[in-house]
Amino acid sequence: MNEKRKDTARIRQAVDLATAAHEGQTRRTGEPYIIHPLAVKKILEEWGMDEDTIVAGVLHDTVEDTDVTLEQIKEEFGESVAQLVDGVTKLGKIRKNMKDLDTYLPETKDNFLRLMIATGNDIRVLIIKLADRLHNARTLSALPPEKQKKIALETLEIFAPLADRLNMGRARVELADLAFSYVDPKRYAYLKDLIEKTNKQGEKALKQIEKEVSELLKKEKIEFEISGRVKSVYSLHKKLAKHDQNMGEIYDLVALRIIVPDITSCYLTMGLLHSLYTPMNGRIKDYIAVPKQNGYQSLHTTVITKNKKIVEFQIRTREMHEYAERGLAASFYYNEQKLTENYKEGKIQHLPTNLLWITELQDAAAKLRDGKKVDLKKLRLNLFADKIFVYTPKGDIIDLPKGSLPLDFAFRLHSEIGSHVVGVKINGKMSNLNRKLEHGDVVEILTSKNQTPKSSWLDKIITPHARQKLKQALTRQ
Numbered sequence: 001m002n003e004k005r006k007d008t009a010r011i012r013q014a015v016d017l018a019t020a021a022h023e024g025q026t027r028r029t030g031e032p033y034i035i036h037p038l039a040v041k042k043i044l045e046e047w048g049m050d051e052d053t054i055v056a057g058v059l060h061d062t063v064e065d066t067d068v069t070l071e072q073i074k075e076e077f078g079e080s081v082a083q084l085v086d087g088v089t090k091l092g093k094i095r096k097n098m099k100d101l102d103t104y105l106p107e108t109k110d111n112f113l114r115l116m117i118a119t120g121n122d123i124r125v126l127i128i129k130l131a132d133r134l135h136n137a138r139t140l141s142a143l144p145p146e147k148q149k150k151i152a153l154e155t156l157e158i159f160a161p162l163a164d165r166l167n168m169g170r171a172r173v174e175l176a177d178l179a180f181s182y183v184d185p186k187r188y189a190y191l192k193d194l195i196e197k198t199n200k201q202g203e204k205a206l207k208q209i210e211k212e213v214s215e216l217l218k219k220e221k222i223e224f225e226i227s228g229r230v231k232s233v234y235s236l237h238k239k240l241a242k243h244d245q246n247m248g249e250i251y252d253l254v255a256l257r258i259i260v261p262d263i264t265s266c267y268l269t270m271g272l273l274h275s276l277y278t279p280m281n282g283r284i285k286d287y288i289a290v291p292k293q294n295g296y297q298s299l300h301t302t303v304i305t306k307n308k309k310i311v312e313f314q315i316r317t318r319e320m321h322e323y324a325e326r327g328l329a330a331s332f333y334y335n336e337q338k339l340t341e342n343y344k345e346g347k348i349q350h351l352p353t354n355l356l357w358i359t360e361l362q363d364a365a366a367k368l369r370d371g372k373k374v375d376l377k378k379l380r381l382n383l384f385a386d387k388i389f390v391y392t393p394k395g396d397i398i399d400l401p402k403g404s405l406p407l408d409f410a411f412r413l414h415s416e417i418g419s420h421v422v423g424v425k426i427n428g429k430m431s432n433l434n435r436k437l438e439h440g441d442v443v444e445i446l447t448s449k450n451q452t453p454k455s456s457w458l459d460k461i462i463t464p465h466a467r468q469k470l471k472q473a474l475t476r477q
């Protein structure tokens with residue numbers, strides 16, 4: 001929510017303490033350091049976080065970088081704020097222990113785990129960390145290039161996916177696009193330009209469609225808001241990688257978003273759209289009945305208009321929209337009182353069922369603190385069940401479903417590469433096509449133009465995308 005909230009006495013007190021503590025320190029930009037905690041404060045306010053989190057956000061760098069102690073914070077601001085600041089400080093320490101980029105990235109999975117465990121007692125620590133990272137990413141240009149790249153990669157690998165996990169769509173998009181512009185500036189510029197051009201070309205047609213739909217919805221007396229939403233650069237990059245760089249397969253570069261008052265109106269609206277335009281086969285998605293793993297809800301449908309334009313619609317209620325944009329942070333806004341109470345009791349049961357992994361994580365962290373054993377492997381599976389990140393020798397990051405094999409990777413790069421595989425090097429060593437890829441692996445595919453695709457490869461593939469591409473290649477033969 002963007003309404004300006006007045007600072008409470010506690011928040012003013014925190015600002016005073018942080019200002020005094022950071023006195024004399026400067027950022028790389030040359031500005032006084034206090035600019036940074038105040039920016040974090042502003043972001044947390046925009047996300048609608050509770051007072052404790054905002055106070056902790058203001059103080060988040062004091063224990064690590066100034067003379068202020070945790071005891072002092074506890075005395076002045078209470079146990080809850082002290083724990084939040086402690087969590088953020090611990091996260092900072094974990095990061096400092098990671099040496100250079102080379103040793104850091106392949107170990108991300110373990111570090112990430114430690115990172116989660118360190119903060120597992122209160123998810124608000126991660127939200128403060130996301131706000132901290134968002135401001136640092138916004139001001140990356142002040143850093144030397146090497147450091148820029150390291151922070152950008154880490155943002156892309158850890159913080160943007162984390163925002164996604166918490167369904168904080170707006171934060172995810174900003175983090176990912178900022179980071180990507182440093183990780184791969186050329187690609188970023190190219191895609192940004194492509195999006196703008198395509199956008200401009202389609203603008204008139206889209207306005208026409210918007211008008212038609214608006215007239216129909218008005219006639220049917222459905223209350224609605226409609227607006228265009230443009231795909232972010234990084235999501236386009238990832239989607240193109242999935243579709244062999246074929247722009248023809250990207251139907252949602254620009255989508256029309258319709259917000260209606262309730263769930264019944266969502267389905268009604270979709271029905272009306274389908275009476276107006278022809279829905280595309282297999283492109284109706286009901287994330288209301290079956291929400292995404294992060295709790296995202298919406299109806300998606302891609303239709304073909306009378307003028308043969310292809311356009312995606314996303315239909316949702318206001319509450320679903322807020323949740324998609326602000327995710328877990330939104331539930332703090334809706335439930336501030338209730339949630340804070342529950343936090344004091346150490347439970348957050350009223351989280352959407354799709355975010356129950358957070359509760360699991362908290363349980364695991366509590367067990368660890370009590371010295372009990374926890375199956376970390378199982379825990380990590382719950383967190384990132386669906387994804388691993390691997391690298392090309394050039395350092396491009398490719399995300400694949402867990403359990404993917406070298407051929408899945410090869411076909412993801414390009415059908416031509418997949419079809420001519422003769423071998424694979426994993427982390428510089430020759431390996432075989434049955435070896436499951438692991439998070440952080442550097443994968444080099446060896447090809448020969450004399451090689452032809454084999455039907456036996458179907459057993460060495462787990463992703464539907466690679467399977468489809470291999471089948472096409474086999475048919476062509």
Ligand code: MN
Binds near residue numbers: 060
């Ligand atoms: Mn900071």
